[in-house]
Amino acid sequence: MLIKYGVSAGFASLGSAKNCMLASSAVLRRQQFLIRSLGGYSDHTNQERMQEIRSMSGTTLEADAENVLREITPVLDPTRHKGQAGKIAVIGGCREYTGAPYFAAISALKIGADLSHVFCTKDAAPVIKSYSPELIVHPLLEESYSISGLEDEEKRHISSKILTEFDKWMKRFDCLVVGPGLGRDPYLLECVSKIVKHARQSNVPIVIDGDGLFLVTESLDLVSGYPLAVLTPNVNEYKRLVQKVLSCEVNEQQAPELLKSLAKRIGGVTILQKGKSDLISDGEIVKSVSFYGSPRRCGGQGDILSGSVAVFLSWARTKRKSVDRSPMNPTVLGCIAGSALLRKAASLAFENKKRSTLTTDIIECLGRSLEDICPAR
Ligand SMILES: NC(=O)C1=CN([C@@H]2O[C@H](COP(=O)(O)OP(=O)(O)OC[C@H]3O[C@@H](n4cnc5c(N)ncnc54)[C@H](O)[C@@H]3O)[C@@H](O)[C@H]2O)[C@@H](O)CC1
Ligand SMILES: Nc1ncnc2c1ncn2[C@@H]1O[C@H](COP(=O)(O)OP(=O)(O)OP(=O)(O)O)[C@@H](O)[C@H]1O
Numbered sequence: 001m002l003i004k005y006g007v008s009a010g011f012a013s014l015g016s017a018k019n020c021m022l023a024s025s026a027v028l029r030r031q032q033f034l035i036r037s038l039g040g041y042s043d044h045t046n047q048e049r050m051q052e053i054r055s056m057s058g059t060t061l062e063a064d065a066e067n068v069l070r071e072i073t074p075v076l077d078p079t080r081h082k083g084q085a086g087k088i089a090v091i092g093g094c095r096e097y098t099g100a101p102y103f104a105a106i107s108a109l110k111i112g113a114d115l116s117h118v119f120c121t122k123d124a125a126p127v128i129k130s131y132s133p134e135l136i137v138h139p140l141l142e143e144s145y146s147i148s149g150l151e152d153e154e155k156r157h158i159s160s161k162i163l164t165e166f167d168k169w170m171k172r173f174d175c176l177v178v179g180p181g182l183g184r185d186p187y188l189l190e191c192v193s194k195i196v197k198h199a200r201q202s203n204v205p206i207v208i209d210g211d212g213l214f215l216v217t218e219s220l221d222l223v224s225g226y227p228l229a230v231l232t233p234n235v236n237e238y239k240r241l242v243q244k245v246l247s248c249e250v251n252e253q254q255a256p257e258l259l260k261s262l263a264k265r266i267g268g269v270t271i272l273q274k275g276k277s278d279l280i281s282d283g284e285i286v287k288s289v290s291f292y293g294s295p296r297r298c299g300g301q302g303d304i305l306s307g308s309v310a311v312f313l314s315w316a317r318t319k320r321k322s323v324d325r326s327p328m329n330p331t332v333l334g335c336i337a338g339s340a341l342l343r344k345a346a347s348l349a350f351e352n353k354k355r356s357t358l359t360t361d362i363i364e365c366l367g368r369s370l371e372d373i374c375p376a377r
């Protein structure tokens with residue numbers, strides 16, 4: 001069953017009937033705007049999409065994303081110390097991909113986390129360090145090529161040293177992002193599987209993205225039944241997940257229902273299905289973030305999203321411990337906030353840069369986008 005808007009939002013600030021009506025009309029206006037903005041396209045898929053959005057109006061999925069952002073973003077309190085606004089670690093970065101972990105880790109800082117670490121392969125580390133002095137970069141992981149020629153016993157020894165080293169850090173993190181630019185090397189992925197298992201034992205939330213999704217699609221047990229796991233698949237990653245778990249093809253017509261079944265089947269993990277609209281489900285409710293971002297599809301936007309979700313999820317968990325005003329799962333709140341902020345920043349960047357908009361331009365707009373919604377004072 002899809003949750004009706006206003007009941008699902010559940011924030012105290014939306015508690016009165018009057019406020020609910022105001023909020024509903026704001027959502028309707030947003031949907032009408034979205035329908036208008038899609039109206040310029042004539043291809044079949046977009047016609048279907050318009051129909052889908054119209055049919056959502058009765059039982060609207062659209063999250064009240066700005067309110068979510070306001071609710072979970074902490075005030076800048078001078079009594080707080082370094083680390084209290086979030087300590088994030090990205091596990092990713094290999095010989096091919098150094099941009100993805102950088103985008104995820106720097107986005108976390110730009111939003112407001114205090115510390116952002118990257119655990120990557122030895123070869124990728126100097127490159128990632130050279131992008132930014134703000135990141136703490138650990139040249140920890142090994143790929144098969146760097147240990148080729150070693151005996152199996154030695155390989156096992158290296159793998160256990162990597163795990164021991166990571167364990168020293170793990171409990172300090174509020175959230176891990178596993179996968180941006182991780183690559184698919186079997187030795188490296190085996191090591192990362194062990195890291196995920198340890199993180200889970202320690203109840204550290206984990207956002208799984210990029211090649212991390214390749215890993216968990218092959219080994220669902222890693223996340224199955226873990227409520228602090230968030231999966232952020234793009235269109236391909238989602239197709240693979242649906243085929244593996246539900247043994248069927250993706251059906252655009254029943255996207256919310258399919259997503260909810262998938263999240264439920266993986267034991268109540270939260271899934272953020274990226275696309276024209278971002279759809280989010282924890283197996284209980286489904287929410288969407290649909291307002292228009294940018295028509296540029298440059299690589300790296302999903303990496304911004306995974307770093308952002310990690311920060312907002314951590315903030316939502318902290319807020320829940322202190323006030324507990326929202327009945328929504330903190331992982332769902334983190335996804336709504338991350339998706340909304342990325343789309344707003346992409347839209348701002350596109351206003352300025354048009355066709356030449358790149359991921360770094362979007363990252364530069366994260367701060368202003370959040371500031372517009374939650375002024376720092
Ligand atoms: N600068 C970088 O270092 C970047 C590295 N990235 C990393 O690259 C690795 C692979 O990620 P991918 O996103 O390419 O993996 P995917 O499995 O999504 O994509 C694999 C192939 O599918 C194609 N594809 C992607 N989106 C599609 C769509 N909407 N419809 C049809 N085909 C589509 C791609 O062109 C690619 O050839 C991950 O580790 C990821 O994190 C990306 O995050 C992009 C930026
Ligand atoms: N067709 C689209 N129209 C509008 N926005 C989109 C569209 N597709 C994706 N997005 C937005 O871009 C964000 C990143 O999604 P995308 O599918 O590009 O991820 P990705 O492929 O994992 O990216 P990356 O290149 O970082 O790996 C999504 O959260 C969504 O908000």
Ligand SMILES: [Mg+2]
Nearest residue numbers: 210234302303
């Ligand atoms: Mg990606």
